[in-house]
Amino acid sequence: MAKLTLGGRTERRPFATSANGWAIAAIVLALAGMAVSASAGSLSEADQQCLGCHGSPGIEKHLANGETLSLHIPGNTFAQSVHGVIGCTGCHTDINLASHPPVKNPVSTKRKFSVAMVQVCRNCHSEQFGQWEQSVHAALVNEGNSVAPLCTSCHSPHAVIKGAAEDMDTVPCKTCHGDIFTSYAASVHGVLRSGGLTAAPLCFNCHGAHDVSVASAGVGRRDVCLGCHTEALASHSTWLPNAQSHFNAVSCPACHTPQAQRVVDLILYNSATQKEIPGPAGIPEFESPTGSPTAARPGLDPTTLMTLLRTLNSQGVEGKTSIRGRLEVRTGLEDHELTVASKAISDCNTCHREGAAAFQSVEISVAGPTGMPIRYGASKEVLSSAFSIESIGGFYAIGGTRITFLDVLFVLALLGGIALPLGHLTLRWVFKRYLNRKPHQQRKR
Amino acid sequence: MVRIYVHPLPVRIWHWINAAACVMLVLTGVQIRYVGLINLVSFRIAVAAHNWIGFVLIANFFVWFFFYLFSDKIKVYHPELNAVKHFHATVRQLIYYGYGIFKGDPNPHHVSVYRKFNPLQSMTYQVVMLLLLPIQFVTGILLWDLTRFSGMVAFFGGVRVVDTVHVLIFICFVFYILVHAYLGTLGRTPLDYFKAMFTGYEDIEEG
Numbered sequence: 001m002a003k004l005t006l007g008g009r010t011e012r013r014p015f016a017t018s019a020n021g022w023a024i025a026a027i028v029l030a031l032a033g034m035a036v037s038a039s040a041g042s043l044s045e046a047d048q049q050c051l052g053c054h055g056s057p058g059i060e061k062h063l064a065n066g067e068t069l070s071l072h073i074p075g076n077t078f079a080q081s082v083h084g085v086i087g088c089t090g091c092h093t094d095i096n097l098a099s100h101p102p103v104k105n106p107v108s109t110k111r112k113f114s115v116a117m118v119q120v121c122r123n124c125h126s127e128q129f130g131q132w133e134q135s136v137h138a139a140l141v142n143e144g145n146s147v148a149p150l151c152t153s154c155h156s157p158h159a160v161i162k163g164a165a166e167d168m169d170t171v172p173c174k175t176c177h178g179d180i181f182t183s184y185a186a187s188v189h190g191v192l193r194s195g196g197l198t199a200a201p202l203c204f205n206c207h208g209a210h211d212v213s214v215a216s217a218g219v220g221r222r223d224v225c226l227g228c229h230t231e232a233l234a235s236h237s238t239w240l241p242n243a244q245s246h247f248n249a250v251s252c253p254a255c256h257t258p259q260a261q262r263v264v265d266l267i268l269y270n271s272a273t274q275k276e277i278p279g280p281a282g283i284p285e286f287e288s289p290t291g292s293p294t295a296a297r298p299g300l301d302p303t304t305l306m307t308l309l310r311t312l313n314s315q316g317v318e319g320k321t322s323i324r325g326r327l328e329v330r331t332g333l334e335d336h337e338l339t340v341a342s343k344a345i346s347d348c349n350t351c352h353r354e355g356a357a358a359f360q361s362v363e364i365s366v367a368g369p370t371g372m373p374i375r376y377g378a379s380k381e382v383l384s385s386a387f388s389i390e391s392i393g394g395f396y397a398i399g400g401t402r403i404t405f406l407d408v409l410f411v412l413a414l415l416g417g418i419a420l421p422l423g424h425l426t427l428r429w430v431f432k433r434y435l436n437r438k439p440h441q442q443r444k445r
Numbered sequence: 446m447v448r449i450y451v452h453p454l455p456v457r458i459w460h461w462i463n464a465a466a467c468v469m470l471v472l473t474g475v476q477i478r479y480v481g482l483i484n485l486v487s488f489r490i491a492v493a494a495h496n497w498i499g500f501v502l503i504a505n506f507f508v509w510f511f512f513y514l515f516s517d518k519i520k521v522y523h524p525e526l527n528a529v530k531h532f533h534a535t536v537r538q539l540i541y542y543g544y545g546i547f548k549g550d551p552n553p554h555h556v557s558v559y560r561k562f563n564p565l566q567s568m569t570y571q572v573v574m575l576l577l578l579p580i581q582f583v584t585g586i587l588l589w590d591l592t593r594f595s596g597m598v599a600f601f602g603g604v605r606v607v608d609t610v611h612v613l614i615f616i617c618f619v620f621y622i623l624v625h626a627y628l629g630t631l632g633r634t635p636l637d638y639f640k641a642m643f644t645g646y647e648d649i650e651e652g
Binding site for chain 1: 477478479480481482487488489492493496542546547548549590591592599602603604605606608609612613615616617619620621622623624626627
């Protein structure tokens with residue numbers, strides 16, 4: 001059973017269960033009321049009653065699983081928060097002073113308590129809650145992830161203030177995504193934002209505030225970036241041939257994070273729904289994500305990939321399973337290390353040549369249950385094999401992913417085109433000499 | 446020896462523009478495909494030049510097409526409808542190139558104003574002009590602007606498929622250009638056919 005403690009001392013709180021208790025409570029509240037600041041004093045009388053106990057530092061509950069749940073609510077902070085106006089019972093509607101604190105508390109773990117309490121947010125913030133339910137965060141929560149964020153993970157319910165999520169110092173995302181935030185902070189976006197340019201994006205501008213999604217899912221970062229950089233296509237078209245095709249096949253960070261390691265992401269998708277398909281069952285290569293291919297696990301080879309697609313498309317499924325290729329950066333950190341346009345890769349030779357670093361790593365990705373892509377290793381030969389002409393017909397970089405078999409044919413044609421005339425010419429010369437000499441030799445005989 | 450006018454001016458203009466454009470397209474195509482291995486010009490310049498020359502070649506194709514379409518010279522491209530006759534003539538021509546020419550046999554094909562191509566030439570030129578070049582034009586235009594023609598590119602199976610077809614025909618042209626140039630030296634003298642493609646006149650044996 002959960003137990004309530006104050007100052008480390010375990011104590012049952014009987015005041016709410018007797019008439020004397022009310023009197024004691026009133027005295028305590030009066031004293032506590034004097035203790036709280038003027039700000040806390042702006043709270044309603046009922047709220048101040050609550051703070052009479054919960055305003056005391058150290059009040060906490062020991063849960064059955066050994067965790068300690070802090071019950072301390074700093075009065076001033078709560079009063080200054082946007083929730084101060086609705087008061088304690090605005091959210092804690094189930095609290096009844098007549099039975100508070102309960103003799104038996106159903107709180108078994110902090111996480112379960114938070115998951116249960118988060119439903120309260122829906123009452124006022126139904127739109128945002130609905131968006132959250134569609135988010136990758138909610139998907140992770142539903143999957144049972146014990147650290148996936150709930151409303152209260154980002155918006156401390158008793159201290160939430162307007163605009164906190166829009167400030168680099170207080171943006172909640174960095175609590176969990178600290179390393180990515182560090183990358184972002186050093187990027188052109190982070191530097192501009194910290195310099196006071198509010199038009200520069202913070203986390204939520206690209207990932208959504210509540211409907212947090214994986215920016216690389218679907219059509220990827222392209223549309224996210226173009227949301228602000230509306231002139232990007234026009235400006236790229238002035239110097240980049242087939243700019244739109246580059247936008248479709250190359251993620252923005254692949255060029256705008258020049259130091260990043262790049263990887264070709266071959267996304268399996270259904271051409272009818274245009275959505276990524278889940279990992280195909282019964283295919284050994286999709287049993288466990290391998291990341292980059294290794295010598296021990298070289299990943300999908302061209303013929304396996306071709307066979308896989310044919311198998312997937314022979315099962316009478318509506319819509320054809322196809323592959324959409326895209327050049328990405330390898331890690332989420334690199335995704336956020338965007339630099340200024342003048343430092344971005346603009347040399348065509350970087351990718352359009354044999355052995356380009358961009359095409360040395362290849363992965364096949366499918367949709368994971370939470371919307372996060374799951375990636376499997378593939379051999380880099382899938383980009384240059386004649387067996388891939390059909391499989392990855394939509395992804396091709398002239399020079400960089402050229403088909404080796406065609407190179408062989410080209411050399412044969414070149415050699416043949418030179419050798420055939422040279423051979424013919426030689427034969428003509430030999431025959432001419434022979435024929436010219438023959439009458440002379442005959443005369444000699 | 447008789448001089449006959451076998452190459453009208455529009456054909457000669459078309460031919461040399463065609464030849465120059467094809468060579469330039471092969472060279473820029475090789476540069477585009479083999480960046481790093483060959484570095485004559487930058488990739489970007491090679492792509493721009495390849496595109497512009499491609500359009501010149503397409504426009505030039507229509508010089509050829511409309512000249513022959515609206516003149517009686519189209520007879521030079523009339524196919525031999527008698528398959529047996531065509532087969533025998535082709536074999537004779539092959540035997541000449543593969544054996545007879547070494548012995549000094551005369552060319553079995555006798556040039557006239559309306560029969561200037563031997564059976565092998567006739568067949569080859571029809572394949573080149575009516576099949577390979579048009580396919581090369583279509584695939585080239587698709588690759589030139591993948592977004593504008595994204596529907597057609599997808600219909601054909603994607604950019605990799607379109608590019609593969611483009612490169613396969615490019616390989617055919619590399620072989621064709623080399624062999625074509627060599628066959629051009631097999632006249633009475635090595636420069637006879639080249640001169641004829643400038644003057645329009647060809648000297649042929651009487652009888």
